[in-house]
Amino acid sequence: MGTIIIIGVITLTVAGIVLSLILYLVAQKFKVVEDPRIDLVAEKLPGANCGGCGFAGCRALAEAIVKAENLEGKACPVGGVPVMAQVADVMGLKAEASDPMVAVVRCNGGKCNTHKKVSYDGAKDCVVANQNFAGEGACSFGCLGLGNCSRACKFDALYINEQTGLPEVNQDKCVGCGACVKACPRLVIELRKKGLKDRRVFVSCINKDKGAAAKKNCDVACIGCGKCEKVCPFGAITVANNLSYIDFNKCKMCRKCVAECPTGAIHAVNFPPAKPKVEKPAEETAQVNNDNNPQEKGTVNENI
């Protein structure tokens, strides 16, 4: 009996030593030397892995920052300036100041302002629909309203308004990660500067058809008339391919273009109600200021 125990103990001990040696050697052979700063940087990042920075996730951004030893072009849109300041501290660098961005839906057609010509019956996916036809309202540029953007949003900041059939951005939740921009097959959504006091002026249309064709399908399309370009004192507006675009870096929010636009395609949001003739204000939804838009705040059906 005693010998059996002794033999057992010896065998197991020897086996343990041999195996641990093997483990040690393998671990040495395949050792990965990692910069300890990666962990430190990754700790400061939000950890949502949204991909908004353009990297695969928060850790990938941390690795890129540590590897490059600078912060150029690497910024966390979610955490914004405070987080990047902390990261800069860890790295011993100076943080760049970057403007907070917000997603803006550049289509106001939807169910209310376009005329439904056909009904779509396939899979509820914008990419699928885009392969099959121009859209229920026959505009081949505008929003299809099947919600790929809202499914792509990791921050619950985008949802389709059932009444208008258009996506709406909750600007308090939106972090400007750009996932919705990538998800949209028609590039309807754009990231724009959040603006002073959240005020923004933008063209809510991306239809490049000639004026008459655009207007035929949609009441609130940009017809490329160029009035806004002429009235803009700062040269922020350019009209190309029958479509107006406002450069948010040059725009000083004077809103002359908003008053000038014959179709109401230019939206100004979050401005206070200045005079009676200006439309009613909007605080939370990114696009409300439109006479043609029957939606009321607070009636949004979240059950999409």
Place this chain on the structure above:
Amino acid sequence: MKTFNKGGVHPEENKLASNNKTKVFPLTKKAVVFVSQHLGAPATCLVQKGDKVKVGTLLARADAFICANTHSPYSGTVTKVDVAVDFNGFKKPAIYIDVEGDEWEESIDRTADIKREITLEPKEIVQRMKDCGIVGLGGAAFPTNVKYMVPDGKKAEFLIINGVECEPYLTSDNRIMIENTEEIFIGIEIMKKALGINTALIGIENNKPEAIKLMTAMSEKYKGTEVVPLKLKYPQGAEKQLINALTGREVPSGKLPIEVGCVVDNVGTALAIYQAVQKNKPLIDNVMTFTGKSVKPENQKNLLVRVGTPLQEIIDYCGGLPEDTGKLISGGPMMGKAIMDTSAPTVKTTSSILVINEKEAKRQTPTPCIRCGKCVDACPMGLEPVLLSTLCSQDKWEEAENECVMDCIECGCCLFTCPANRPLLDLIRVGKFKVGALRRARAQK
């Protein structure tokens, strides 16, 4: 009887117009001709506002390798060069023509007699195909001349002619096989000469007995061309499945039919090649079917329609749409596309206007997948549609690529057979789109 080895389904045939003789559609007043009507690089427009054109005048020239010429199907004045809406609602560059009379280019032989002697050399034949803007009329509109430039190191052994017409409802190929039998055979002789081979196989599904009879009788006269009746099964008319049915060979994944020594063309293309080479007539018209279950029998028509005719005029000519129309389809019900706008003009490959009644037009509501595996059984490419669609709906593009999503031929068997009505093919198409983009991005790196 031969057929392909994997999968396949049996949709209702509904070849309602198969016995109706082809009629020539009257000339329209205002034609709209798309500048590019083929797969590949866009053609360059050669005309401008105010130009006078005749039937057969070159409107747009092919400058790239995979590209095709576009000719004027009508004589008259170009009123504008602008965009026009295609039947999907998308805008494409197009030439608007006000039709005046019916004046043809002098070089085109308009006589009805059949010209049997082939005078052109193989190189000239291929050049003539390119000049006349011949594209594959099976549906993809791939420029035909490219197929006849066999790459180095490859050798064509079989010319395969597709007279299968496996899509339900469509009868246009059946009609031209019955009405233009000899022209098709001369076209095949021309194609064989261009390839330098002497073996051609014509596959025809056995639901077209009249066509099989006439074609077989004609094949006595033209040696080396054999008519093979095929067992009824969809998608027999798909290129890879047809090669498999006729020769037993499998085109390797991602490769062209020439890899297994085959060149495949449609009977309609054979007819167009005959007209181009022997009569110098460019591709400006083709036979299409107007049909549907609720269309009255006298309105079921096979029509020879010129390119650029608005669909609405064809519908009006055929007595208008029945009241219970729920959906219009250009092409067959399995692979055709739904028509959104009937003001759009026809193109070279428009093979039908199919009227689906309200009852069948609506897709059923999808219910949970019961993993019955019927889509796996039905897939002619041996894929697992249920797995692919799941991966695609979860954005797992790399995994979908490993499961060969790019091999999908979009025949629609999976969705057709799914008892839970799940939109399998819709999701797989997204996967193909995304994986294609991924591959292009990788190739650029």
Place this chain on the structure above:
Amino acid sequence: MFNISGSPHVHGTMSTKKIMWGVVIAMLPAFLVSIYFFGIDALLLTLVSVASCLFFEWAIQKYILKGDMSTVADGSAVITGMLLAFNVPSSLPIWLIILGSLVAIGVGKMTFGGLGKNPFNPALVGRVFLFLSFPTDMAMSSWPKPAPLFASNVVETVTGPTSLNIIKGITKTGEGLDQLPSALDMFLGSMGGSLGEISAIAILIGGVYMLCRKIITWHIPVAFLASAFIFAGILHLVSPETYVAPYYHLFAGGMMLGAVFMATDMVTSPLTHKGQLIFGCGCGILTIIFRCFGPMPEGVSFAILIMNGVTPLINKFIKTDKFGYKK
């Protein structure tokens, strides 16, 4: 207004509902045989089982999952109910079959998200639950002996051992071969056992019906029965005294019922034909192993449940031959 959707624009005639009700129709012969032999008890048990399965499906779908109510009417719960009733003896108390239904639908199916998402056959989950929790009521030693319903002089219910118990006895003691019912009786159903499993011929009629309607393919049942037959045959050749002839195994117990109705459950069986063959062989061999070497006389339910668990692996590793990849 026109409809727009991607191709194809026509749809085949098959639907989930048709498949499910087709299976129900296929089970009717076995159901009728059970009524013939076990009388009103069989009818009552089956009806209660179906009704309670439908009720639990409806209640859970409505109040807990708050999901799509259409799955209640599609017939899948009816199948579960019928299969569960087919797997119990006619003497089972009614309250137990209701409990079994709750476990089958609640635990076996709805916890995973309802139709199409359950990894295990719900009816078998219910049956195994009853079998392990209430062994006396599930009465493995004595089953009501079938008495034809219309026989004039039947007054009392007789109980006797099932053929599987006899087979087990033979394996253990080497005695009792003479107690086995004749092969013809086993084929027609005149033997002790659960409600639905007694008549091989009735089950086979249902199986042929499902094959003709293209609801199932031949792969799983044939692989199941053939592998069981061959494996039992080998054992019989090795030791004829201990192991009975293989055809007894085919007709005894739930082998037929399992092969035709339970292993072929689409949700819990592999997608590809190759996978289905492997699945069927696994079921057959495991069943014979359980029957011949296990502690209990019956092994079909456990064999199928184990292979249900293996199904995701089979789906992952056994792939179809893809077109264009021939070497």
